[in-house]
Amino acid sequence: MADETSIYRLFTVTNVISETENAKTFEIAPADGKSAEYRAGQFITLVFKKGQRENRRSYSFSSAPALGEPMRITIKRVVNGEYSRQLLTNLKVGDTFLSSGIAGFFRLPDEWEHLQHLVFLAAGSGITPVYALLKTALHTTSLPVVLLYSNYSREDTIFYHALISLREQFPGRLKIEFLFSQSETTRRRLSKFLLNELLDQHTIPLKESVFYLCGPESYMLVAGISLITAGVPEKNIRKENFNTRQHVFKPVPPDTDPHQVKVLLKGRHFEFDVQYPDTILAAAKKRNIHLPYSCEAGNCGSCAATCVKGKTWMAYNEVLMDDEIAKGKVLTCQGFPVGGDVELEF
Structure with a gap:
């Protein structure tokens, strides 16, 4: 314990x-x-x-x-x-x-060689992690940066004046499109058509750019689908989801037998059995084993661990990219051991 x-x-x-x-x-x-x-x-x-x-x-x-x-x-x-x-x-x-x-996995790339642009799409408080990424990219790389930022009004826009100052500090490199739903202009809300127009306007190379999305669930859905249909590879789209709503339907893993899970966390070792419908995290909580977690919906990545032995299966995953999964990353709040016992490291 x-x-x-x-x-x-x-x-x-x-x-x-x-x-x-x-x-x-x-x-x-x-x-x-x-x-x-x-x-x-x-x-x-x-x-x-x-x-x-x-x-x-x-x-x-x-x-x-x-x-x-x-x-x-x-x-x-x-x-x-x-x-x-x-x-x-x-x-x-x-x-x-x-x-x-x-x-959190909503981070700038570790490798930059193949990139030509960074594009950030934010709505409301979704600007918070985007602002940190944008500042870092401007000060530590030479890449051009585009920000599409949606709000109700200018007065409701977090970091408005700071963003204007950044644009003045990095003329030519930072382009910002403020979209205000209260506005009388035609550019009020992000849509598939407006997004395509803005991508063309800023001559964004779709396959050589990384796109970062953060905002309300409906905004993320529209932006994500629009980018994919425009030709952006799914691996080039990074999302930060603030939604903590639990899933009503829980898919059944391919193996529902009980298996032992061994966990290494901050120098401590834990061993416990896991069987569907309990996830790895749920089984640990029942035994008062304190693993990291937050949303418990597969949206944030707080509970991510690395599977170093055995195989795991996830019911939902809105965080981990394919290359991270290939390296053994698993969300324990949505993960189940399958095919035998597993070992995890945090």
């Missing part, structure tokens, strides 16, 4: 910045004074405890560590969002909160 004190880390709020009427940026730092490593585009998972009940919410970093910026998360008020309202209303300088860790 894992010691709870070893799986959480305390962070302190060091500054609060109002971005819009419904969004704030919180500068944070580890309370123990030690460093916390992360990459642009990743997120931190906050743990909220009420008695024996525990809920988790993940918030993306808007800061770029490669630029030496303080660690920042940007949060927008969500309608009926219990924790976003709580944080925006109550969190102040000096307050602390628990985190179960930093994770």
Whole structure:
């Protein structure tokens, strides 16, 4: 059984910045004074405890560590969002909160040689991880960057003035298209036709560009399908999904027999049996084994581990790319051991 004190880390709020009427940026730092490593585009998972009940919410970093910026998360008020309202209303300088860790696969490529363009598509608070990636790309590469950013109005646009400043700082390299649904112009909302028009306007080489998408579920669906039908290879599309809704239907794995799972996590070894309908994560939670997780829907990647022995099968996966799966990555919240026992490393 894992010691709870070893799986959480305390962070302190060091500054609060109002971005819009419904969004704030919180500068944070580890309370123990030690460093916390992360990459642009990743997120931190906050743990909220009420008695024996525990809920988790993940918030993306808007800061770029490669630029030496303080660690920042940007949060927008969500309608009926219990924790976003709580944080925006109550969190102040000096307050602390628990985190179960930093994770995320919404990151810049490790290799740049074949790329000619980076294209970012964001809506609303989806700009948060995109902003971190965009800043990093502008300062650490020579690639041209295009941002398509959808909001209700200019006043509701997080980082509007900062983005304008970046465009002035990188003339010619950074192109921004602001889309306001409140606007009277024809370019109000992203659609298949408008997206194709913008791709042509900015002469985007579809097969030599990487596209990053972050926003509401409906926005992501339209943008993703539109890019694929336009000719963008699916492997060139990266998505960050804030949706935490659980799947109603759970596909049955090809093997529903019980199998042993061995886990290596931060120097600790755990062994337990897993059998459908329990996923690897669900089986661990039943035994009070504290594995990393957040959304439990296959959307965020907090629970990702590497399968070093045996074979796993995933019911849903909205995070891992084919090359990552080929290297053994598995989402334990959607993963099942199949064909025998498995060993996982976090």
